Amino acid sequence: MAITRRATVQGLGIGALLPLAPRLARGQPAGIRTRPIPSSGEPIPVVGLGTWITFNVGDDPVLMAECAAVMAAFFEGGGRMIDSSPMYSSSQPTIGYGLRKLGYPDRLFSAEKVWTSDPGKGGAQIEASRAYWGVDKFDLMQVHNLVSWEEHLPALLEMKAAGQLRYVGITTSEGRRHREIEKVMASQPIDFVQATYNILDREIEERILPLAREKGIAVIVNRPFREGDLIRQIEDEPLPEWLAETGARNWAQFLLKFIISHPAVTCVIPATTRADHVRENLEAASGALPDEKLRRRMIDYVEAL
Amino acid sequence: MSEWGTYTLADFLMFSPRVYFRLIERYNQEFWPLQLVFIAGALALLVPAALQASRARIAVLPLFSLAWAFCAWQFLWTRYASINWAMSYAAAAFFAQAGLLVLAALLPRSPTNSGDLRHHGGIALAVCGLLAYPFIALVAGRSPATAETFGMMPDPTVATTFGAMLMVGQKRLWLLLPIPIVWCLYSGLTLWAMEDLGALAPFATVLALLVFLVAGKR
Numbered sequence: 304m305a306i307t308r309r310a311t312v313q314g315l316g317i318g319a320l321l322p323l324a325p326r327l328a329r330g331q332p333a334g335i336r337t338r339p340i341p342s343s344g345e346p347i348p349v350v351g352l353g354t355w356i357t358f359n360v361g362d363d364p365v366l367m368a369e370c371a372a373v374m375a376a377f378f379e380g381g382g383r384m385i386d387s388s389p390m391y392s393s394s395q396p397t398i399g400y401g402l403r404k405l406g407y408p409d410r411l412f413s414a415e416k417v418w419t420s421d422p423g424k425g426g427a428q429i430e431a432s433r434a435y436w437g438v439d440k441f442d443l444m445q446v447h448n449l450v451s452w453e454e455h456l457p458a459l460l461e462m463k464a465a466g467q468l469r470y471v472g473i474t475t476s477e478g479r480r481h482r483e484i485e486k487v488m489a490s491q492p493i494d495f496v497q498a499t500y501n502i503l504d505r506e507i508e509e510r511i512l513p514l515a516r517e518k519g520i521a522v523i524v525n526r527p528f529r530e531g532d533l534i535r536q537i538e539d540e541p542l543p544e545w546l547a548e549t550g551a552r553n554w555a556q557f558l559l560k561f562i563i564s565h566p567a568v569t570c571v572i573p574a575t576t577r578a579d580h581v582r583e584n585l586e587a588a589s590g591a592l593p594d595e596k597l598r599r600r601m602i603d604y605v606e607a608l
Numbered sequence: 609m610s611e612w613g614t615y616t617l618a619d620f621l622m623f624s625p626r627v628y629f630r631l632i633e634r635y636n637q638e639f640w641p642l643q644l645v646f647i648a649g650a651l652a653l654l655v656p657a658a659l660q661a662s663r664a665r666i667a668v669l670p671l672f673s674l675a676w677a678f679c680a681w682q683f684l685w686t687r688y689a690s691i692n693w694a695m696s697y698a699a700a701a702f703f704a705q706a707g708l709l710v711l712a713a714l715l716p717r718s719p720t721n722s723g724d725l726r727h728h729g730g731i732a733l734a735v736c737g738l739l740a741y742p743f744i745a746l747v748a749g750r751s752p753a754t755a756e757t758f759g760m761m762p763d764p765t766v767a768t769t770f771g772a773m774l775m776v777g778q779k780r781l782w783l784l785l786p787i788p789i790v791w792c793l794y795s796g797l798t799l800w801a802m803e804d805l806g807a808l809a810p811f812a813t814v815l816a817l818l819v820f821l822v823a824g825k826r
Contacts, residue, residue, distance in 0.1 A: 359623045361690040363630055392622055392691050479614055530618070576624075 334589040335381035338569045340470065341519035342494040347412060349563045350588040351384030352377050352581065353525060353574035358387070358394035367400050369576055374401035376578035378408045380585035386497075386523065386572045387436075388416040388447050389428055395435035402437055413438050414495075414523070414572075416474060418447035422454030429462075443495055445472035449480055449487070456491055470494035476525055478506050488514050497523040500568070501533060502561045502605050512567035521569040524562050528573060533558065540608045549601065550591035555580065559587035561601050564594075617801045623691040625802040632761070633753040635687055639760065646675060646759030647738055650768060654738075657776055658731050665776040666713055669784075672769050673709035675759035676702050683761060698791065702762070705787040709769070716779045726774045729820030733813070734771025737764045741809065748805035756806075763795050767813040774820050781821070789814055 337346035352374070360366035374385070387394045395415075402411065415432050417425045429444060444459050446452040452473060459471045472495030475484050481498075488496055488511070496515055498507050504526075515522045528534045538554055551557040555573075562571045573584050593601060636643065653671055656664035680702030689695035741764035742755040758764045766788040773781060792810035799807035 356622060356624055359691050360627050361631055361687070363627065363634065366627060366630065390622070390693075392693050477614060477619070 335585065336563070336588045336592075338521075340494065340521045340569065342470070342521070347521075347570055348381055348383050348585075348588055349568070349570055350382060350559065350585050351386060351412075351414070351523070351570045351572040352382055353572035354385065354387045354394040354398060355391055355525075355574055356530070357574040357576045358397040359392045360397055361393050366576075367397055369578075370397045371401040371404045372578045373575060373581050374398070375405055376581045377585070378405065378410060380582050381588070382581070382585055383410050383412040384414055384443075384523075384570050384572065385411065386414040386525075387432075388418055389432055390416070390418045390447060395432055399435045399437045407437070411438070412443070413441045414443040414445065414472075415441045416445045416447035417455050417459070418450055420451050422451050422458070425451075425455050425458055440467055440469075442468075443470040443472055444468045445474045445495060445497060447474055449473060449475060449483055452487060456487070456493070460492065470521075472496060472521075472523070474498070474523075474525070478504065481506065481511060485510055485514055488518055488520055493520060495521045495523055495569075497525055499526045500524040500562055500565075500571075501527050501529060502558055502602060503533065504529070505602075508565070512565060516567045522567055524568055524571040527558060527562050527571050528555070530574075537605065537608055543601075543604050545600070548591075548597060549593045551587065553583065555583055556587040557601065559584060560592060561598060563588065564592040564598055617797060621798065621801040625804065627691055628802065629750060629754045631687055631691065632756070633751065635683060636753055636755065636757075636760065639682075643742075643755075643757040643760050646678075647757060650675070650734075650738055650758050654731075654734050654768075654772060654775070657772065658727075665717060668772050668776055669709045669712040669769070669778065672765075672772060673706040675765050676706035676709060676769070678759055679762050679765050680706065698762075698794070701787050701791070705784075708784055708787075712778060712784060715783070717777045724777075724824060726777070726820050726824030729816070729824060730771045730774025730776075732771070733816050733820070734768050734775060736816075737767030737769075737771055737813075741767060744806045744809050750804075750806075762791055763810050763813070766792055766810070770813060770817045774817070774824070785817075789817075 336349045338349055339346055358370050360370060377385070385398060387398055389395065402408075413436060415429070415436070417429055419425055419428050429441070433441065444462070446455045446459070456471070456473070459468060462468045463471050472493050473484065473487050474497035475481065476499045478499060484496060484498065487493065496511065498511055500507050512522060534554060542554065542557070546552075546557065549557055549560050551560045559571060559573065562568055575581050575584065650672070653664060653668045657668045680699045684695045684699035684702055689699065738758050742757050745752055745755045756764050758768045769788065773784060778784065792814045796807050796810035799810070
């Protein structure tokens with residue numbers, strides 16, 4: 304039986320948890336930066352929410368509530384895109400829990416992945432993911448790490464044509480299979496590409512980001528903090544005296560500002576378990592952004608630490 | 609493949625240490641004091657087996673299969689698999705090991721005597737698995753609620769079972785070793801990726817087994 308947001312909300316009797324819903328359904332908060340998805344022109348906030356590791360909390364009620372609080376802060380702060388994958392174990396049901404608790408905010412932009420080497424199982428996996436989230440359909444479905452992309456991509460494009468998806472994409476991380484990513488970007492009518500980009504891992508600046516601009520493909524950036532390692536590495540170092548010029552107030556925003564200041568980047572998806580961190584991350588989507596000269600200065604500063 | 613060279617151990621860790629150890633804590637709280645029942649039951653089997661009671665020696669490994677099956681069902685399958693999809697395969701392997709331990713009753717045993725290094729080593733390993741393993745949580749700086757005990761958690765179950773195998777002088781041991789050894793390596797690497805001091809224990813368990821097997825060979 305298909306799980307719809309209305310049926311689920313009524314069935315669970317969680318109407319009492321919905322006072323947030325009207326606020327979450329409002330339009331884009333003023334000041335938060337958006338970028339258009341090139342294939343449609345639809346604006347999307349430049350900061351989203353990743354769920355790798357952070358949302359994989361099993362059925363622990365305390366940790367599930369923390370994740371729901373992160374999602375509430377995310378939507379309240381103007382965020383839209385939440386990204387997950389069947390590879391992330393319980394992250395999908397955790398997202399579903401949060402969405403039910405928040406009354407399925409209208410502003411949600413759901414980004415999922417298909418991740419199976421058996422092309423025959425792709426459809427069933429997408430349906431299972433949809434049931435976990437409790438959404439009617441996904442906004443974006445990506446082929447995770449290019450696994451069996453030759454078979455999955457035509458199926459996803461068919462689903463898009465049939466109105467079962469809004470966008471189709473491919474993903475990679477940590478610099479893997481970039482040549483193949485470029486090949487798919489150049490030859491397939493995809494809407495999104497997802498790859499790793501941060502102030503120290505800038506390989507995609509060479510070919511993938513220029514190609515994305517040329518082909519009109521939206522870019523999602525994963526691992527902006529190297530799974531937190533980058534923050535841990537530099538958090539005790541002094542912030543630059545010229546920090547205000549970047550528009551950032553702290554290291555996390557400094558690193559995010561660097562990423563979203565690249566004009567080819569559509570959305571960065573930092574993951575966190577803390578609501579205060581998600582607010583900080585979203586703040587990076589407003590205010591000034593560094594120009595090319597300042598970006599170079601930011602790189603030099605971090606590389607010298 | 610060159611792509612594999614780009615992965616680090618941490619890339620395979622799909623949950624945080626906080627989530628993992630809270631999972632163990634909640635599991636322990638849910639079943640308390642079953643942990644004590646498992647330890648007492650194992651001691652009731654192992655003490656007569658150590659004293660050369662032949663019936664106990666026949667019964668110990670088949671009865672340990674209950675501990676393996678419980679671990680597979682309640683920890684690996686019902687709980688751990690919720691944050692680590694690979695644990696559904698580990699649960700199947702643990703059930704298979706439980707079956708092998710039942711079959712161990714049909715396998716021959718070599719006579720051991722109390723002077724054997726294997727026999728003594730087995731006793732030491734079993735004692736570590738049963739009585740020392742729960743304190744590793746404290747040594748690693750974790751809450752005692754995350755203590756790992758025989759029958760409840762895989763690592764001490766493996767250590768105690770290795771000890772029992774050595775103690776009872778099981779022949780054709782190679783049939784019973786692959787699954788627990790692979791598990792110890794996996795568990796050790798997982799804990800290592802989480803930077804937990806307890807990572808050393810599964811590696812030490814395998815090392816001790818191999819040392820007693822080789823050194824005790826006559």
